[in-house]
Amino acid sequence: MNNLSDTITAISTPIGEGGISVIRVSGENTFQVVEKILSKSKESFKKINIGDISSHTIHFGYLYDGDDIIDEVLISIFKSPNSYTGEDVVEISSHGGVFVTQKVLGLVIKNGAVHAEPGEFTKRAFLNGRMDLSQAEAVADLIHAKTNEAHASSIKQLEGSLSEYVKKVREDLISVTALVELELDFAEEDLEFAHKKDLQKRAKSIISDLEEIISSYISGKVIREGVNVVIAGKPNSGKSSLFNALLKTERAIVSEISGTTRDYLEENLIINGILFNLTDTAGLRTTEDIIESEGIKRSYGRIKGADLIIFLVDSSASSEEIKLSIEYYDRNIKSDNSILVYTKADISSNEDIKKDNLVISINDINLLSELKKEMTRKVSTSLSAVKSDSIILTNLRHKICLENTVASLNNVIKSIDDNMSGEFISIDLRNALTHLGEITGSVTNDEILHYVFSKFCIGK
């Protein structure tokens, strides 16, 4: 764990080859660290005094490691408190190779900075009051967004929509709590500032609002993480072919030999703005091939965790085989979240199946698009929620905070029903306030901070 007095550094751009990489440095010694390695001349080391430079300006220079020039760079200067973290910050734009970027990072560390932990820059931004906790989480969501909906919901949260809502509810609760506690102070005078029935009504109204937001979480999860779809079925039912046809790529190796897919493959696919995380599984059968049976074991694991299962039956197989597959499906797979699909329509002569069922052929785009429609329909409740203007909860932590708030408020209602004394009511109200405050971080602790920021990438 780094100390707040440490000057931290990390590569803030994605790792890989590109034109530019940015190495960020933040903390009280940032300028001293950079001045040790930054020269305005390539003939010999000539120090640049960052103290003499205005904030929010960019400067060309050479990075020196001893006598060697490591790179030509641009340096962006941000002076405290006007920076992302609120501290003194320098962003070094180096040439975007993996090796040279690591070399610059190493040089900065050698000269007094320590390597930043995941999310540590944003954590400092939060601790320095540059953003609240739900906005910090929105930064991570924005970076991970893969669809328009996920992007829009995280921008909304970054701009403070959830924060403002929570603030409003908290203010409401604080005024109620104040009344209850005022009454306690004047208990001997037997005054009743807070009419108990009014209090109950307000609590119930807040609960109903919160529950609506909590119920948006299912849609929110789909928006943020996508729908986990598993393509399953007996060996050679056409799983890899469908997987490829859906992805329009040759990602999976297709062959006519059963057991070609030894492990599972995973890819993302966006249909009608919904992110589907598609998994192709090893065929469901017993096998003596050690490697393949490891793959099958993993397949079962994937099916258990799926939001949607597409189960394939080869419509060109014998009636007996089809019957066995359907029995397997009915017994082990069938649910509200499963789709039964007959494959290989182009080489099947079984007209009965074609009449009554969802039948596809990877060579028939119209049939494939029927399947895509069915996949979208299964998650359509989520889809409609996306289109509304209300707040959508995408974050499990926020959901738990809101559920805890509701639980505390339910205790308030119960205490009033049971004619409990004001002290009990006050405790539950304060608990509700605490849980709400945990969303924006106005109430927080190390555990919450660790939970939130450990999900960040390094460099943010």
Place this chain on the structure above:
Amino acid sequence: MNNLSDTITAISTPIGEGGISVIRVSGENTFQVVEKILSKSKESFKKINIGDISSHTIHFGYLYDGDDIIDEVLISIFKSPNSYTGEDVVEISSHGGVFVTQKVLGLVIKNGAVHAEPGEFTKRAFLNGRMDLSQAEAVADLIHAKTNEAHASSIKQLEGSLSEYVKKVREDLISVTALVELELDFAEEDLEFAHKKDLQKRAKSIISDLEEIISSYISGKVIREGVNVVIAGKPNSGKSSLFNALLKTERAIVSEISGTTRDYLEENLIINGILFNLTDTAGLRTTEDIIESEGIKRSYGRIKGADLIIFLVDSSASSEEIKLSIEYYDRNIKSDNSILVYTKADISSNEDIKKDNLVISINDINLLSELKKEMTRKVSTSLSAVKSDSIILTNLRHKICLENTVASLNNVIKSIDDNMSGEFISIDLRNALTHLGEITGSVTNDEILHYVFSKFCIGK
């Protein structure tokens, strides 16, 4: 092909998830394009007038797509000619997600920029005289550098070491050419400005210098691209195990079943500062498994292109099997660039083999390091060249230019021997000057530029 009057844009940081991405915009309409989408307010669109802003400053703003905020960004302003390309440039630092970055790029394109081609920013920097051609190529080499040596040689080239050398030789040749051509102008007066024998001597001396640099190219290739090493051998000779042991990872799936590695795997490994590109191949045998035999076909392809082949023989196998393997090696593999290694020393009882040969066991670090030493020794001529201070040619294009220069100078020498007239000598001298000039781009054409910049990544 974009026009020079187009305003170009691209994502300049590597593609992936990170804290920051940079979208670069360059060209005469850069500021107009950015002003259309950049707002100082998040309540409603409020234009920022970039004309009023100083160069090399950074500004916070909101990117608008119609009424929607797409991202909060930092904008770096570079005014012509003080930018990477020499044109007006804006660098947009967005949140570093794949989706949001693409969205910002799309927004910039929708508002009047066109997508940059690979290397187009650097190409404009060259065309605007911000760097010469060999320096531009050094930028690409720096980005692709994977070792200290590759990094150091590209920095040297970026700082102009090759350019300066070429300039010096060119000046030398220009003065010679001037003398020869002066003599032609006064041909009727029968003056001899350039003594033919002196001229030959100077040409020979330049050729000898150039040939020394050309001969550094073999080392240069190793520095820049690494040594392609293929691990080969009969099935179950321990290829994947050695591959993993060398990489200290579990990259390849290891099992006791022959044919586990169906395709080839490739990884980079740096030993003593030398980059080895390690390939694990499917076992060399005939097989009826269609997928595996495709892998074996590819293995043979890899062996043919290798700089170094490590051929493994299982020392725990029967004498007959070992004999067959050695025969195969002697017939098909053995060369100056091959190493014969006996594996599984720990379970072998064949003491004769252990005495006279390079024997390893993946569980014995000392034996492994013997193999690493042998690998390094095989390319040690390159290693010693790396340590010298002279120019090392890492670029095939430069090598060809220098070879063409030498060929032209050899023609000069031959023409003098054959008592040819000054016109012929002059033509060959001018050819030599042209070829030299192609290195730095003082002489150039579309074909050369296309060749150089098509190797760049997009965004540089």
